Amino acid sequence: MNLPKLNTPTYFLTIPSTKKKVKYRPFLVKEEKIMMLVKESKNQVEIIEVMKDVVKACTFDKLDPNKLSTFDIEYIFLQLRSKSVGEKIEINMKCVNEVDHIEDDGITKTSKPCGGIIPFDIDISKIRVKTPKEHTNNIILDDDIGITFKYPSVNNIYDEENVDDIEIIVDLIESIFDKDNVYEASETKREELVEFVENITQKQFIKIKKGFFDTMPSLEHTIKYKCSDCGYQGEHTFRGISDFF
């Protein structure tokens, strides 16, 4: 006799970058085990691979995680977590307020961070992908010539140090446009794209950096806190998935 099958509840979420709705289910016990590994791992590549697998399985293979932007995956992942483990994440923060500290000799005064522990809960349903007002995918370089960028996927992670790398800019070009035409990057030779990017002036490059890279959408959540040790009141903004683990 076959055992009865358990019904898994399903929900819908909206993908931040495309605004498309997708059906999903919570993690199951088998995936939860993998998640524990992720929590303990420091290996960024491993974490991303697991996140991709779980996102794919929990959206019934309808999403290709390789085509999603990093912030999409992070957002979807948090939604999965909220329906699987719970909507609250408990975080212990350390107070960073500088307070006077008397050294062992009883005379010397120094200042050091208070270090008081501030526990609080973050409600996952309140975490959104925020896009700064000045952010755009379309950067006009010269009169009518410009670049339309696509978001970095989890497969082309860059950091602030290598953002001026020509290869990274080329990777993220969706198309180049002028008054009359749109030139799709997928239909253009890579050498030509590299040559195009090599001829960008410093001023135009800053425009790209400010308009697209520095203002990239990200998971964001700001909390206000008060330290019970020193009374300091402050604000803290969490950004990106690693801040929520």
Ligand SMILES: [Zn+2]
């Ligand atoms: Zn404090």
